[in-house]
Amino acid sequence: MAKDTIEKPGWRTLPLGDVLPAGTAHEFKTGDWRSFRPVHDAAKCTNCLICWIYCPDSSVLVEAGSFKGFDLDHCKGCGICAAVCPPKVTAIAMIDEREARKGAQ
Amino acid sequence: MAAIKVAKTGNEAMAEAMRQINPDVVAAYPITPATEVVQIFSQFVADGAVDTEFIAVESEHSAMSATMGAAAAGSRAMTVTSSQGLALMYEMLYIAAALRLPIVLPEVNRALSAPINIHCDHSDTMGARDAGWIQIFSENSQEAYDNILQAMKISEHPDILLPSMVTTDGFIISHCMETMFFLDDATVKNYVGPYKPHASLLNLAEPHSLGALDLQDYYFEHRMQLAEAMRRAKDRIVEVGLDFGRRFGRSYGLFETYRMEDAEVAMILLGSTAGTTKMVVDVLRREGRKVGLIKLRVFRPFPFAELAREFGRVKAVAVMDRSDGLTSFGGPLFDHVRSTLYDLERRPKTVNYIYGLGGRDITLEDLRSIFVRLQDIAAGGPIDPLITYQGVRA
Numbered sequence: 001m002a003k004d005t006i007e008k009p010g011w012r013t014l015p016l017g018d019v020l021p022a023g024t025a026h027e028f029k030t031g032d033w034r035s036f037r038p039v040h041d042a043a044k045c046t047n048c049l050i051c052w053i054y055c056p057d058s059s060v061l062v063e064a065g066s067f068k069g070f071d072l073d074h075c076k077g078c079g080i081c082a083a084v085c086p087p088k089v090t091a092i093a094m095i096d097e098r099e100a101r102k103g104a105q
Numbered sequence: 106m107a108a109i110k111v112a113k114t115g116n117e118a119m120a121e122a123m124r125q126i127n128p129d130v131v132a133a134y135p136i137t138p139a140t141e142v143v144q145i146f147s148q149f150v151a152d153g154a155v156d157t158e159f160i161a162v163e164s165e166h167s168a169m170s171a172t173m174g175a176a177a178a179g180s181r182a183m184t185v186t187s188s189q190g191l192a193l194m195y196e197m198l199y200i201a202a203a204l205r206l207p208i209v210l211p212e213v214n215r216a217l218s219a220p221i222n223i224h225c226d227h228s229d230t231m232g233a234r235d236a237g238w239i240q241i242f243s244e245n246s247q248e249a250y251d252n253i254l255q256a257m258k259i260s261e262h263p264d265i266l267l268p269s270m271v272t273t274d275g276f277i278i279s280h281c282m283e284t285m286f287f288l289d290d291a292t293v294k295n296y297v298g299p300y301k302p303h304a305s306l307l308n309l310a311e312p313h314s315l316g317a318l319d320l321q322d323y324y325f326e327h328r329m330q331l332a333e334a335m336r337r338a339k340d341r342i343v344e345v346g347l348d349f350g351r352r353f354g355r356s357y358g359l360f361e362t363y364r365m366e367d368a369e370v371a372m373i374l375l376g377s378t379a380g381t382t383k384m385v386v387d388v389l390r391r392e393g394r395k396v397g398l399i400k401l402r403v404f405r406p407f408p409f410a411e412l413a414r415e416f417g418r419v420k421a422v423a424v425m426d427r428s429d430g431l432t433s434f435g436g437p438l439f440d441h442v443r444s445t446l447y448d449l450e451r452r453p454k455t456v457n458y459i460y461g462l463g464g465r466d467i468t469l470e471d472l473r474s475i476f477v478r479l480q481d482i483a484a485g486g487p488i489d490p491l492i493t494y495q496g497v498r499a
């Protein structure tokens with residue numbers, strides 16, 4: 001058996017009727033098919049948190065009432081946060097994900 | 106415990122069982138011949154005779170969806186339907202079973218369209234036979250009432266957690282009045298007991314999600330759990346049926362045998378035709394013919410091993426299907442019984458009768474002629490035709 005194989009429960013031990021603990025989606029990293037990445041400019045941001053309200057994937061992270069960053073493990077790069085950031089502020093830019101990854105290497 | 110003697114129709118009996126169960130939620134849509142059950146029950150709601158939240162929905166698809174939602178939220182939830190209504194629930198029936206929501210569904214057997222027909226046959230229930238629901242048939246109003254109460258104890262048991270449909274035959278039972286006994290309210294309340302859901306979406310102390318995507322690596326295991334629960338349900342049904350007898354004087358099993366002790370030929374069937382057939386059996390017995398009847402009560406789970414034991418001494422069997430699978434090989438009960446008999450040392454000859462479609466009457470004379478034919482087969486006569494459409498005009 002390969003080392004990375006997870007021991008999966010059989011029918012005798014599997015929770016009954018497809019009942020799962022809540023919030024397991026958090027453990028499933030779904031951010032890897034993103035083609036655009038949001039980039040935040042803290043100097044422009046007014047902390048209105050409209051982006052946090054609109055993000056459909058709960059990927060705008062907020063701490064103590066202030067914008068903290070993006071959860072790139074789950075962000076899909078949809079660009080909604082950039083679109084809703086007020087026109088006078090435009091604190092979020094969407095950049096090409098491949099370029100962003102190249103830059104990170 | 107007081108037994109209350111009443112004259113009731115099948116629909117009235119089912120509605121009364123529901124009133125006494127007092128479910129938390131009922132979501133239902135009217136459909137002939139089950140309409141009355143919903144109507145009588147909604148009157149109970151309007152009169153404050155129950156604590157039930159009644160949801161009037163726009164279709165049976167919604168009825169079953171809302172009932173499932175209520176059950177998933179941790180409440181005791183019921184709905185009622187028939188025929189096209191059950192067909193419209195099809196998608197939801199499978200989900201209710203797989204999510205292990207122990208919903209009890211009083212259901213009145215009626216033919217499926219087309220042509221449109223409101224009378225009894227078993228096509229609707231047979232269409233749902235592989236959905237993971239326990240299926241219990243009733244011979245009369247008394248059985249319908251008793252079966253609904255027992256279904257609560259079967260479905261809600263932590264080892265089972267499968268939904269049940271309890272059926273009557275449209276108009277023949279649903280609209281015919283007969284003498285029967287109700288239990289008193291306190292007795293039913295105590296018998297059914299409080300409901301403890303195995304998981305509740307409203308339980309904020311243990312948040313969980315229900316019905317997540319289940320692909321190649323888990324779906325099979327969840328289906329196996331269902332198969333296992335259905336297998337276990339057989340013992341539970343017997344246990345509950347015996348206990349019901351001890352408490353209230355009417356015992357139930359997976360099927361009822363009628364004069365089978367020394368029977369050489371036998372009929373097996375479901376539902377109201379059993380009453381007529383018992384009478385024919387009595388007449389033929391007086392003529393010295395060794396005939397018997399098996400009234401199958403539980404179609405799902407199918408009691409194959411238990412049935413096989415009953416057929417060991419029989420030489421010829423007529424399997425009576427009140428629905429046609431349109432398989433070119435007879436009805437669903439025929440499939441099951443013939444397969445059940447296959448491993449017997451002394452295997453009886455088996456013929457199939459499709460009868461009573463769309464409410465077509467089956468007469469004493471029809472039943473008598475089938476028994477007479479069985480005796481001929483037992484004596485070496487031909488089994489051709491294997492499948493007979495009893496009473497159809499050529």
Ligand code: SF4
Nearest residue numbers: 045046048049051085
């Ligand atoms: S919407 Fe723009 S300004 Fe408002 S918190 Fe988000 S990034 Fe900052």
Ligand code: SF4
Nearest residue numbers: 055075076078079081
């Ligand atoms: S790009 Fe879309 S998913 Fe990512 S943080 Fe912005 S709104 Fe959320």
